[in-house]
Amino acid sequence: MAVYTDVAVEDLEAFLADYDIGNLLSYKGIAEGVENTNFLLHTSSGYFILTLYEKRVATHDLPFFLGLMEHLHARGLNCPQPVRNRAGEALGKLAKRPAAMVTFLEGVWPRRPSVAHCAGVGAALAKLHLAGSDFPMKRKNALSVAGWSGLYQQASARADNVHRNLSGTIAAELAYCEKHWPENLPHGIIHADLFPDNVFFLGSELSGVIDFYFACTDTLAYDVAICLNAWCFETDHSFNVTKGRALLQGYEKVRPLSAQERAALPLLCRGAALRFLLTRLVDWLSVPAGALVRPKDPIEYYRKLRFHQAAASVRDYGIEE
């Protein structure tokens, strides 16, 4: 699914000769991430993930992503640590592609997240926000409110083939979000894609956060809203308020939300649901007939959006106003 580029051992050994990580013992292409080629490397000094960046990742953003991982790791977040070569570079070139190595993190991601997992991810997200507060680089969020109308235009003509009156629903929601979107809440580094497959656990203990390739500078509480969408709904699309409370309380033990952030949360959740509804819809409509890969269902996020539209306040997510 995810290995696009084979790397000959002879080329890999030449690449590794610039690093201080011992001798190569084995490497396997792994099915992780959908945008890049990833290998799990074992050398005489440990385990590493080697990533070759395929064309969907903009090369000019790589110093931001690698710098951010290094910054967050140095501040104690359990995230991959980029490995620098002897010239001090974290970004190299292999098989004609930009390439970087990071340390390997143990742990498994939960397919059926529990309340304890939700508490863990809430706390980790808040730690990430605090650890990122003095990161000097910035990156605009292309998938925040200003980017949604462009996605809608790509999908609007055929949206109603996917679900009755989907185009009209999205148009109305888009207008609502654009009109009311809060601009003055605390900003900083957000992960922007902290779904269960990007969070590792050993038992109920969170052991690592990975995949910073959507990270950017945006409203911190919007990142909380993305997590509420990604972690706290059941497979029947019902919202589990116990999980919501666990996630929010886990977050607030590390970084309490302001009254303004709490008040904005239902709206931020609507926006987050709309963002994933739109990107999934565009992917869904771009898949050729008969393709083997089935994209993720956009209607899951349509149903989540319906929940958020009906929410009166942050109480509906499990905590007091």
Add this chain to the structure above:
Amino acid sequence: MAVYTDVAVEDLEAFLADYDIGNLLSYKGIAEGVENTNFLLHTSSGYFILTLYEKRVATHDLPFFLGLMEHLHARGLNCPQPVRNRAGEALGKLAKRPAAMVTFLEGVWPRRPSVAHCAGVGAALAKLHLAGSDFPMKRKNALSVAGWSGLYQQASARADNVHRNLSGTIAAELAYCEKHWPENLPHGIIHADLFPDNVFFLGSELSGVIDFYFACTDTLAYDVAICLNAWCFETDHSFNVTKGRALLQGYEKVRPLSAQERAALPLLCRGAALRFLLTRLVDWLSVPAGALVRPKDPIEYYRKLRFHQAAASVRDYGIEE
């Protein structure tokens, strides 16, 4: 490319509860093998490969393959060792598929095999043949001489679209092999698919032989012929006699070939080239237009066949008659 079936951590942990291999620390789907789903597992007691057998592997053959690996490993061959669960079973069930775990082998496979690699694979093949000599189970080789006419019939009508007069060339070669194929050479367990991607090295030392899913009972020297085809040609399809000599001498240090086996080697090499020409041709012709996966080039084996047809004796492969 190779991961067909995702396994939820919750299901994997339930599966592992029947084994004595400690706690799960991580697992990654790996792009290895094209027939099955493979995961690299790390538990508190080590590293393992977990294989889910997809439909292309006949379930009734699995006890043969697993029993053979266990037998060969017990006799000192560097090959994966099946892990039995507490009930003594090597074959279980996971995600509705037959599933087995084997020990992980370090090493990397050479994309550009050297003379030293060829010597190593020759010796390992001979060790495999000796270690298999008292394995009690049998499995017919469906891809030996009796199976080739069936493959030819699938491909003959369109073979000339792939290469000028390919159908006629194959028909003549098939008739020749069927008429002259040696039936009285030493038989036993053969690997039958010992290509470079199935042999791991650490430096120039062979560290492991994997993928026994074509293993069967057949002429031992035919396995040598498969290896000469797979390891000793350069990318321009020229035969490298130094590599041939290294492979054959490596083999003979462990198991000397008889005069009859030596005499039959050019014919066995023709048959081995024909076998891979035929299976690759069938795959090539069965790929739909516009498919993303490009099958292996059958013409590579057509050119190898031409070399073998011109060979006068085993001297052309680098050793004395």
